[in-house]
Amino acid sequence: MRSVVAVCAIATVGLLAGCRQDMQDQPKFIPQRGTDFYADGRSARPQVENTVARGQLHDDAYFYTGLVNGKEGNAMPFPVTMQVLARGQERFNIFCTPCHSRVGNGAGMIVERGYRPAGNYHTARLMNAPLGHFFAVMTHGYGAMPEYASQVSPQDRWAIVAYIKALQLSQSAKPSDAPAGARIESLASIAESQGLPANFTNQWTLPPTAVYGTPNNQDNGIPPELPPSANGKYPAAQSAPAQPNASASTNKHASPNKQ
Ligand code: HEC
Numbered sequence: 001m002r003s004v005v006a007v008c009a010i011a012t013v014g015l016l017a018g019c020r021q022d023m024q025d026q027p028k029f030i031p032q033r034g035t036d037f038y039a040d041g042r043s044a045r046p047q048v049e050n051t052v053a054r055g056q057l058h059d060d061a062y063f064y065t066g067l068v069n070g071k072e073g074n075a076m077p078f079p080v081t082m083q084v085l086a087r088g089q090e091r092f093n094i095f096c097t098p099c100h101s102r103v104g105n106g107a108g109m110i111v112e113r114g115y116r117p118a119g120n121y122h123t124a125r126l127m128n129a130p131l132g133h134f135f136a137v138m139t140h141g142y143g144a145m146p147e148y149a150s151q152v153s154p155q156d157r158w159a160i161v162a163y164i165k166a167l168q169l170s171q172s173a174k175p176s177d178a179p180a181g182a183r184i185e186s187l188a189s190i191a192e193s194q195g196l197p198a199n200f201t202n203q204w205t206l207p208p209t210a211v212y213g214t215p216n217n218q219d220n221g222i223p224p225e226l227p228p229s230a231n232g233k234y235p236a237a238q239s240a241p242a243q244p245n246a247s248a249s250t251n252k253h254a255s256p257n258k259q
Helices: 002-018 061-065 082-095 131-140 154-171 187-193
Strands: none
Touching: 061 131, 061 154, 082 154, 131 154
């Protein structure tokens, strides 16, 4: 009897040892591989119906889209404070100035190196564009401009919208816009007092390295600037804007776009 118990005990220990499982060998799903555990064979599970993942409850639709009933709205979803503007300025200088420049005239450093001229915020159309338009452009991209939704949070995109409005004001401000009693000095005299060159206050122009349009001489459906009469709507088919210099397709240093 004793020997039977001993044999059973040894067998049990042996069996248990056989059940040992190292953590690195535990059953798991490897990304992008199927499984026979679920009937549909997918190891990556779809979201459970009628549930919202944490952090994805986008119940304030305007904050996340800038749209009201499918149209670009013209309001900030939260109050604009100096703190919001400072954050907008910081994010704008990081993400937008490479193409749009610090003053938002579209002649940034990358454009100087040959990228398509970026939007100039000081045109009449963009001065009058609703706030939701700027939010939508950042969220979805626009023509040759990539989207920034993956890099700039909705909160920061709105802060940038507020800062763009401040930029627009700053570039077309009149002395009467300054608070009463504020000392108004011309940019030229500020430049002079700081030892900047005399041409500092001249209108910026793109240097000869800037190339308009794509090298294959087509504009690949990029929307041109709309006349105000178009009422914000693009016609179904666009013809490519005229190429300023036919040799632009072969010569990287084509003469500047004089449009
Ligand atoms: C890589 C370059 C690049 C960067 C960076 C960039 N943009 Fe643009 N953006 C463009 C170009 C190019 C256009 C003009 C689109 C076209 O003509 O294809 C444009 C156009 C625009 C317009 C005008 C849209 C219209 O209605 O005409 C707005 C507004 C704008 N960008 C905002 C921004 C903001 C805000 C940022 C920063 C978050 C930003 N862009 C970053 C290249 C850029």
